[in-house]
Amino acid sequence: MLRIVFDNIIFSLQRTGGISVVWYEILKRFLSTEQKISFIEFTFIDNLQRALLLIPKKQIVKYPASTLKYRRYFPVSCADESERFVFHSSYFRISSNPNAINITTVHDFTYEYFYHGLHKWIHCWQKYYAIRKAKYVICISENTKKDLLRFLPDVDSKKVRVIYNGVSDDYFPLQNIENIDLPFDVKSYLLFVGERKAYKNFKLVIESIRRKDWKIVIVGASLTQEEIRFLDLNIGNQRYSYMGRISNRQLNILYNGAKAFVYPSSYEGFGIPVLEAQRAGCPVIAYNSSSIPEIIGDTPLLMNSLDEVELCSKLELLSDEKLCLDVIQKGLENAKRFSWNKMYEQLASLYEEAYNEI
Structure with a gap:
């Protein structure tokens, strides 16, 4: 039987986030199998996705939280493993055990494109080491694979x-959305979800609508x-509403009530929110770059350019009811291409392939 060790370090590195969501969806499915699985964690975790997982204590190897600051950068010994096993880390660690079959996942190359200084150097050193030492490397899109081979041609x-991420079943069209409490009237607002770092172009969205009557959540x-x-x-302050970090159920309601989800990010390794919005029947305005067209x-x-005129022109297209309905229908169909179960099946198949290779 296949033996797997999952390194849950991402749950100690962030409270929530895209990688935590992906890792949660992976573990949730493997926990329902009969595989021989163990987990590596640190003693203190304040992560929203980890709180949803029921992992038997006997399957967890814990390290003191105080050691995270240096252990996060170095290989894991997995000293108790005396036979071949698959080691998959949630964030760029490998196992130094000679019995380990290392697999690593690369989500994007944001640091390479947008960061500078020591923090970038450390991140890239760790990432590149894990990639080069891994038996297999999983990329979450063809664009991420292209970036990988560009930055590491060796x-x-x-x-x-390439194994695509999925999208949660928590997102779907709602009936009678007019009767549900929303920050603004139905279809009177735009929705912005996620980080607001410079490359996400949040300021562009605000500057684009300042002379319009659109509101934003x-x-x-x-x-x-x-x-x-x-x-x-x-x-x-009457035209925007800040909702904080919310549940999938609450976010689905906001997607349903929005006129459009705006996502003019300059770079994405995948772009899960695009699919969430599409599953909820919400039109998506995004930038034609990186993995987004894929x-x-x-x-x-x-959008073919990142400017106010272009963004407003896409918003104005939605005043055409027939076009808007067509966009919604195509979005619903497109989102069907992606599922967490499909991702899990491909990942399990790769584990088996790696394990059975001589």
Whole structure:
């Protein structure tokens, strides 16, 4: 029987986030199998996705939280493993055990494109070491694979496999959305979800709608004082609503009530929110770059440039009711291409392949 060791370090590195969601979906499915599985964790975890998992204590090897700051960068010994096993880390660690079959997942190359200084150097050193030492490398899109081979041309492309992320069944069209409590009237607002770092182009969205009558609902980490001042100055505090970090159920309601989900990110390794919105029947306006055209499917709402005129022109397209309905229907169909079960099946198959190779 296949033996697997999962390294849950991502649950100690972030409270929530895209990688935590992916790792949660992987573990949830493997926990329901009869595989021989164990987990590596640190003693203190404040992670929203980990709280949803029921992992038997006897299957967990714990390290003191105080050692995280240095253990996170170095290989895991897995000293108790005396036979061949698959080792898959949630964030760029490998096992130094000679019996380990190392597999690593690469989500994106954001650091390479947008970061500078020591933090970038450390991240890239760890990532590249894990990639080069891994038996197989999983990329979450063809675009991420292309980036990997660009930044590490010495890596054998045959060991790089594309396995797409999925999208949760928590997102779906709701009936009678008019009767559900929303921050603003139905279809009177745009929705912005996730990080607001510079490459996500949040400010572009606000600047694009300041002379329009659109409102906006913001979901994600707390607004900074600088962001609040920027919002108040450009659109006033009556035209935006900050919702914080919310449940999938609450987010599905917001997708359903929005006129459009705006996602003009300059770079994405995959773009799960695009599929969440599509599953909920919400039109998606996104930038035609990186993995987005690969994931979003056929749509007239892809921006070909990052400017106010382009974004507003896509918003104006949605005033055509027939076009809007067509976008929604195509989005619903496109989202069917992706599922967590499909991702799990492909991942399990890769584990078996790696395990059975001589």
